[in-house]
Amino acid sequence: MKPLNILLIEDNEADAFYLKEILSSSEREIKIDRKNSLEAGIEAINDKDKNIDVVITDLSLPESKGLETFKTLMENSPEDLPILILTGLNDKELALNAVSMGAQDYIIKDNLNPDIVQKSISYSISRKKGNSTIQKQKEEIEEAYKKLQDQQMQLIQTEKMSSIGTMVAGIAHELNNPMMGIINCVQFCMDSHAQDSREYEYLKLAEEATNRCIGIVKNLLTFAHKEHEDGFTEENLQNLLEQVIMLMDYRINSQGINIVRNIPEYIPNIYVRSNNIKQVFLNLITNSIDSMEESGEKELIITFERCEENIKISIEDSGEGIPEELINKIFDPFFSTKPVGKGTGLGLSICNNIIRDHSGELSIRNRPDGGVISEIILPARSKSFEKIKEVV
Numbered sequence: 001m002k003p004l005n006i007l008l009i010e011d012n013e014a015d016a017f018y019l020k021e022i023l024s025s026s027e028r029e030i031k032i033d034r035k036n037s038l039e040a041g042i043e044a045i046n047d048k049d050k051n052i053d054v055v056i057t058d059l060s061l062p063e064s065k066g067l068e069t070f071k072t073l074m075e076n077s078p079e080d081l082p083i084l085i086l087t088g089l090n091d092k093e094l095a096l097n098a099v100s101m102g103a104q105d106y107i108i109k110d111n112l113n114p115d116i117v118q119k120s121i122s123y124s125i126s127r128k129k130g131n132s133t134i135q136k137q138k139e140e141i142e143e144a145y146k147k148l149q150d151q152q153m154q155l156i157q158t159e160k161m162s163s164i165g166t167m168v169a170g171i172a173h174e175l176n177n178p179m180m181g182i183i184n185c186v187q188f189c190m191d192s193h194a195q196d197s198r199e200y201e202y203l204k205l206a207e208e209a210t211n212r213c214i215g216i217v218k219n220l221l222t223f224a225h226k227e228h229e230d231g232f233t234e235e236n237l238q239n240l241l242e243q244v245i246m247l248m249d250y251r252i253n254s255q256g257i258n259i260v261r262n263i264p265e266y267i268p269n270i271y272v273r274s275n276n277i278k279q280v281f282l283n284l285i286t287n288s289i290d291s292m293e294e295s296g297e298k299e300l301i302i303t304f305e306r307c308e309e310n311i312k313i314s315i316e317d318s319g320e321g322i323p324e325e326l327i328n329k330i331f332d333p334f335f336s337t338k339p340v341g342k343g344t345g346l347g348l349s350i351c352n353n354i355i356r357d358h359s360g361e362l363s364i365r366n367r368p369d370g371g372v373i374s375e376i377i378l379p380a381r382s383k384s385f386e387k388i389k390e391v392v
């Protein structure tokens, strides 16, 4: 059995000597390191080489008295280190208070008895061990519960998205046929008018507007299209982004938002679940648009960069930014600063899960000059896809 390392914090020579004497009769090998001040005691506790198993401390030390001594000691000790209080008969109440604050036990100096002291030490060690195990299990259960809650929320959202997707697909499909009819009629009428006539000009405008509607419907159909379980397909990220921007065209134009694209000519295709990535772009761009409602200058800067084996996509806005005290909460499911009915607070937690599912990273921070920058890093070779594609 390894020797028991006891740290004794006691400034009174006689008391320290007596306790050492008592412990020397122990069957188990004991090493006592004695310190005569609180500061020296804390230093010894945190010295990893000393490997202290238990602390026995007097509460009345040169630089600290009473419960303050115990409090300081506890604050500066590892959580699983048992602390025993050494006290006089007339300070028993103080010792009891220390026990109620977390000390393992107390030993009364006036009637030190080897048997009691040794029992008290071994009980305090096993009790602290028990407490730490319970605490650890409690934390594990809490973590598992939180994980379960997150998964449940994700499930609800996936379910919601999938029913919205089905509904949108249905509506888009229904709209497709009448719009094809309109365009045929418009083109038929155009044929019977001279190209420089006023009628032809109006019909041309109607044709363009209808074509735009057909484009939007086509986009909605692609967007709502369901993928296979493992639907990783080789995609051009800019195409996915443009499809999302087209869907948001109305909000972008009506708010007068200027989109700046910093996209290099060549970005390699990568393996992604395309609908999921579009959902991420949609959520991040929607957040940016929402944040710029009150802004004077409204600018959305989208940058693609190839860095080493990754592709980095940044979406920057000139919106109101995120208060620093909230920045740690924005990924929490259901955290939203938007009015009831406007935001569910699920957008970013879903984006985070999707990007993690692609072995990537999503981070969001304030820009120094105002607004927010959302950054997605995706591996150019997706680990989750067996068929690794060589990229140039």
Ligand SMILES: Nc1ncnc2c1ncn2[C@@H]1O[C@H](COP(=O)(O)OP(=O)(O)OP(=O)(O)O)[C@@H](O)[C@H]1O
Binding pocket: 283, 287, 288, 291, 317, 319, 320, 321, 322, 330, 331, 335, 336, 337, 338, 342, 343, 344, 345, 346, 347, 348, 349, 371, 372
């Ligand atoms: N670009 C941004 N600018 C300012 N605040 C942002 C931005 N992006 C996120 N936030 C903050 O983070 C919160 C959480 O965003 P998240 O997308 O998860 O939820 P939401 O937009 O409120 O609701 P939902 O996306 O579910 O409709 C937002 O309510 C907002 O306070």
Ligand SMILES: [Mg+2]
Binding pocket: 283, 286, 287, 343, 347, 348
């Ligand atoms: Mg959102």
